[in-house]
Amino acid sequence: MLSPRSSNYKQLETGMGSSRVGGVRRFGWKKFVIGAGVIIGLVWVFGPRKEDMYEKYIPILRPAPLAEESTPVSPPASPSHNIHPSHSSQNQNQHSAGDDIVVGATPIPTSVDTDPDLSKTVHCTKPHKPDLPLVQYALMIDAGSTGSRIHIYKFNNCGPSPVYEYEVFKQTKPGLSDYEGKPLAAAESLDVLLDEAMRVVPQALRGCTPVAVKATAGLRLLGAEKSEEILEAIRHRLSEKYPFTLPEKDGVVIMDGSDEGVYAWITTNYLLKTIRADSPADVKSFAVLDLGGASTQIVFEPTLDMSKPDSTLEPGEHKYDLDFAGKKRVLYQHSYLGYGLMRARKSVHRLVDFMAFGKPGAEKEVANPCLAKGTKRVVEVEDEQLNPKRNVTMIGADVGSFESCNRVVELVMAKDAICEVKPCSFNGVYQPSLLETFPKGKIMLLSYFYDRIRPLIPADSAVPIHISTIATLAQQVCLGKPSWDEHWSHDSEAMKELEDRPEYCLDLTFMHALLRLGYEFSASREVELGKQVDGTELGWCLGATIAMVGADLKCRV
Incomplete structure (x- = not known):
């Protein structure tokens, strides 16, 4: 298992990761038609000096600051419903002294579509070390519970450690856990992702391109025997069908939940420049809360x-x-298996079904307070003891409301579970008080948090998001179509998201309960919703890939 505890992360002290820092300073010229002498004097006083002209006309020559330089942190845009810093921040080069420098006005590629040569880099013409390739790619497949996603990362070796340039992202559904008992079909489901890697990675570099498949909680829930059958089928298909290098250890694995969370924390805070070697000493790291399908x-x-x-x-x-990055940190982390959004839905539906008349399946239709009013949904309910799966028609009717749903969710959260080591968050899990140990730090919400909340907030909104905002949205959504029409226009992104999704009420209510009741954040606590930074997906994948790129890999012949 590649772990953030690995010494490979020390390479980041020398600039490993995104080189998208800073920007090109612009200076305006003041022209006056008075006389030659006056012009010369004014230019001397107000005009750019030699170093300023260097930046203005040959911006690509200016290297990005190395780790020992002090670079101010650029905070995320506020309000930051989607962390997307301007691409202009990438117009700087990063190289090591002695390397050949590319001279010219070639723009820095920010995607595969703008890259003039996938086998080269605009940052230099030869690698820092002669035994390294100029460009290196790395493939990370995130095999989640609801789908699989590939991240194709491009790095260059212009400096003493690999420098991250950009990523190519593609996803497919369903997830590997949907192929229970069909390991070959599970392996074949990844072909569409690996074929994308074949399209992006130049043929000459494929043999030295590492690939890893890391499954998360969804596959873990299948049990050891069934999940290992799927993993072995993937290993075989990767080795037989594709030319990429599969690490001998931990190339295709079920990732431990603790590493998943910490990798996401590293990715987020590194891209937001809070934990880099050149970050100011007083900058605070983000708390990262990731909501997947199963955990x-x-x-x-x-x-x-x-x-x-x-x-x-x-x-x-x-x-x-x-x-x-040369600093020892102590983190608190926990992965709650069974408390991902899809698993939470199942738990709520099962509890509602049981409470209908004291036993499962008592009625053909069951009133569910976690479905929006006026909506209906056929859901699959499974009894944990008897294990029969049944389809139950659940209706929002007049019972659907945030307050009623919240009472059901509170039972699922198991806030009153025995707490052996105090204090606890929920389900009896120890967690130091966030009020005392993280009172003012910024909070980043990822994955389903972003997917469900972001579409309901206007893109041009300048109002910060608080945890109470989620409760307000849940109240509006749970009241059904009349409320939707009142708060969102017919052709809005929000209305498109809400249509045919009765469980949106449940999703928002659970998210609010997780933050407010589970973790005990105050209602007024401000949060950020994160998806990308400069085109790079937030989540655990980049953090895990950094360790893989920094490891010693043997190229495939």
Whole structure:
């Protein structure tokens, strides 16, 4: 298992990762028609100096700051419903002294579509070390519970460590866990992703391109035997059908939930420049909350008051010691298996079905307060003890409301579970108080948090998002179509999302309960919704890929 604990992360001190920092400064020329002497004087006083002209006319020559330089952190746009810094921030080069520098006005590629040569880089003409390729690609397949996604990352070796340039992203559905008992079909489902990698990665570089498939909670829930059959089928297909290099260890695995959360924390904070070697000492890292289909993770760097005897992080799997960019950090992390959005839906539907008349399947139609009013949905309900799967028609009717749904969700959250090591968040899991150890830090919400909340908020909205905002949205959605018409226009993105999705009420209510009841954030706490930074997907994949690129890999002959 590649772990963030690996020393490979020390390479980031020398600039590993996105080179998209800073920007090209612009200077305006002031022209006055008074006389030659006056013009010369004014130009001397107000005009750009030699170094300014260097930046203005040959911007690509200016290298990005290396790790030992002090670079101000560019905070995410506020409000930041979708973290998308301007692409103009990428117009800087990063290279090491002595490397050949590309001279000219060639724009820095930000995607495969703008890359003039996939086998080369505009940053330099030869690698920092002669035994390394000029350009290296790496493939990471995120095999989640609802679908599989490939991240094709391009790096260059212009500096002493690989420099990240951009990614190509493609996804497919359903996830590997939907192929229970059909391992070959599961392996073949990834072909569409790997074929995209064949299109992007130049033929000459494929043999030195590492590929990894990391499954998450969805496959983990199938059990060891069935999941291993699928993983073995994928290993065989990768080796036989595709020319990429499969690492000997941990190339195709089910990723541990703790690594999943920490990798996402690394990716997010690195791209937002809060944990880089050149980040200001007083900058605070983001807490990262990732909501998948089968599990949810929370990772944050608690601030501990050593003057208080009880201000410590209890030992255990939740404590994650991370040596990153030359700094030792202590993180709190936990992955809640069974509390992803799709699993939460199943738990709510099963509980509603049981409470209808005290036993499963008592009625053909069941009133469900977590479906929006006036909506109907046929759901599959499974009894954990008897294990029969049944289709049950559930209706929102007049019972659908945020308040009623929240009472059901509170039972699913198991907030009253036995807490052996205090304090606890929910389901009896130890978690230091966020109010005391992370009182003012920024919070980044990823994955389903973004997918469900973002479409309901106007793109041009300048109003910050608070946890109470999610409760308000849930109240509006749960009231059904009349409320939708009142709050969103007919042709809006929000209305397109809400149509034919009765469980949107459930989804928002669960998200609010997870943040408010589960983690005990205050209702007024501000949050960010993250999807990408400069075209790079947020999540665990880039963090995991950094370790793979930094490892010693043997090229395939």
